[in-house]
């Protein structure tokens with residue numbers, strides 16, 4: 001066979017150990033041996049086997065403990081467990097802990113050979129994927145994220161480092177910098193990938209509903225709770241939950257959230273029963289979390305619980321060198337979305353994009369390019385396809401009253417004047433509600449409530465309470 005896969009065989013019974021090692025070496029694998037879990041751990045560190053075949057019952061450290069330690073180290077070995085006859089529960093336990101497969105003793109050589117061949121094939125595929133991922137990262141891609149600048153490469157490295165584990169991550173950065181995209185990428189690169197990713201925007205949900213939205217409720221637990229409803233935690237079971245705009249969550253709800261995170265147990269509103277949960281929790285905020293803690297908007301203990309790792313997204317103006325590549329990726333998306341055939345952008349447009357400060361960050365770039373793709377349709381985008389007045393001023397930082405003025409005649413009610421101002425500001429931010437709320441000095445929650453009043457219902461793709469980009 002000539003397979004050069006490295007196989008570590010762990011067995012306390014010397015006779016069996018030697019026999020297995022000879023067998024496996026005879027099939028063309030490189031083998032090493034260990035007499036218990038402790039020795040096996042040392043060998044995995046120094047020799048990096050792709051496959052570990054281990055007995056369960058051993059002195060010092062047994063097979064189950066070894067499995068746990070290996071999965072903590074995240075070296076992704078395929079672990080094949082040897083179990084005593086009739087001890088199927090232990091085998092099931094091992095599979096739950098991430099073992100690749102199990103085989104009963106006395107070992108059937110044909111079966112072991114097949115399992116090893118399959119495990120080795122799977123390892124090859126994983127390695128190829130890893131190489132492709134690394135190549136892509138070197139050229140500036142991580143999942144759907146684009147960025148070859150030093151700042152983005154540092155972010156990518158951090159994402160790759162923390163993605164496979166279960167730790168909480170607090171993602172900070174200005175609005176539109178890609179915080180939600182980071183959360184999705186963390187999920188995509190984690191073993192939770194096949195399970196749901198649920199995002200909930202805490203600012204977009206009225207205070208009275210937020211607890212039921214997050215924790216779920218039983219029928220009749222409050223007025224309006226006509227039927228039992230699963231909350232975000234349950235929807236994200238075994239997957240990942242992003243709590244967006246965490247600083248906007250009411251303080252009382254923060255206390256309940258902290259308890260859920262600490263106990264890993266959940267009780268729906270109005271229920272007496274607690275159930276175990278397995279959800280990885282990520283949080284995002286565009287505020288400075290330390291200021292939010294100092295201002296009493298974010299509980300300090302919750303902040304420390306969520307901020308096990310911090311990923312800070314830089315504003316686009318600090319990594320403008322990524323603008324061409326990000327624009328390219330957006331163009332490809334928009335061609336598909338709007339069935340257009342745009343090939344690229346011309347030099348003048350590119351220099352205009354590079355000269356601008358992008359207060360709305362990548363979201364603003366995305367909206368600008370989308371508009372241009374719709375207008376242009378095919379060939380190359382040119383400066384003509386940019387919005388009127390683009391770049392001559394920053395609509396978001398220094399509003400110029402002339403093009404964005406709101407007409408308010410005497411006799412207009414205060415409510416109506418407010419409505420016009422809110423809608424006009426929203427128009428100037430290309431429907432970016434977070435930016436508009438910032439400009440108006442109101443909370444995002446108030447913005448959403450107002451829009452609901454005006455009959456403009458917030459939409460989002462799979463995001464509960466999302467403000468939507470487009």
Ligand SMILES: Nc1ncnc2c1ncn2[C@@H]1O[C@H](COP(=O)(O)OP(=O)(O)OP(=O)(O)O)[C@@H](O)[C@H]1O
Pocket residue numbers: 144145146147173174175176177178179180181182244284285286326329362363366434469
């Ligand atoms: N590095 C990137 N590469 C490609 N697209 C990006 C990148 N960063 C952000 N985007 C895109 O920009 C848009 C805004 O990103 P996202 O919604 O993740 O920002 P955010 O920081 O969560 O914003 P907010 O604070 O307003 O919720 C999305 O369409 C996202 O796909």
